[in-house]
Amino acid sequence: MMVEMSNATGDLNWLLDDLVDRVVGADHAIVLSADGLLIGRSRDLLAEDGEHLSAVASAFQSLARGTGRHFGGGAVRQTVVEMEHAYLFVTAAGEGACLAVLASEDADVGLVAYEMNMRIKRVGQFLSTAPRFPESAGVVGGSRS
Template structure:
C-alpha cells in the first residue's frame, strides 16, 4: 500500500508538476513493482496509465534480473529508446517505481536528474507491499470465479518448459 504520508491525489499532483517542469516529458506514472498504477499525471488516460505501469514493471523486473545474474547490484534506472520517444523507469521506494515517457527530442540528463529529484523527495515515504495469493484470488466484483479455473491459478507440471 502507499505509505501513510502520500495518497494517490498527492502523487498525481507531484507527477503533474514533473510533467509541467520538464517540457519533453509527455506523462509520468508512479507504480507498484507488480505493475499497478498508484498515481498518474494529467494527459494520460486510465487505460494507458495502467498499460504503462504494467510495461514499466516488466522492464524494471528484467533489469533487476540482469543485475542479479551479472552481480551488478540494484537497478537505479532503466531507459528504453524508441523511434519516437524514451521510456524511463526508476526505483522510487520499497516496491515502487516511477515511469516517465518523453519525446524523441528529450534531454536525457535533465529527465534523469528530475526523476532522481522526485524520487528523493517522496521515495522514503512510498512503499508497496507485495500482493499475497489471497489478494489475487479474491472474488471478482461480478461474482464469477477468477480466470484459470476454480482456484484462479494455472500451474504447469514440475519441470515443464515455458510454464
C-alpha cells in the same frame, strides 16, 4: 481509510503533474507497484494507457533486475528504453514502487533522469508501497496458506 487513500492518490497525481509540467519533453509520468499495478498517473494520461504503461515499465524493470542478478551488475538504478520517437525511463521509487516517465525524442535525457531522482529523494517514503501479501497475512514460502 478511503479518504486517506484518495488524498494520497491526489497528492501523488499532483506530484506527477508537476514533473510533467516542469520537465520539457516529459509527456507522461506514473507511479507503479513493483508488480505492475498503477498507483498514480499524470493528468493527460488515460487510465487504460496508464495501466498499459505500468505493465510495460514493470516488465522492463523486472528484466533489468534479473540481468543485474545473473551477471553481477548489482541493483538496478534506472532502466532507459530509447525508441525512435520516445524514451521510457523507469526508476525505483521507495520500497516496492517505481516512477516511470515517457518522454519525447527531443527531451534532455540527463534532465529527465535528474528530475526523476530529485522527486524520488524528496518523496521516496510517500512513494513506497506495502507488499500485497505480507507474510503475516498467511503467505508461507511464496504461496498462500
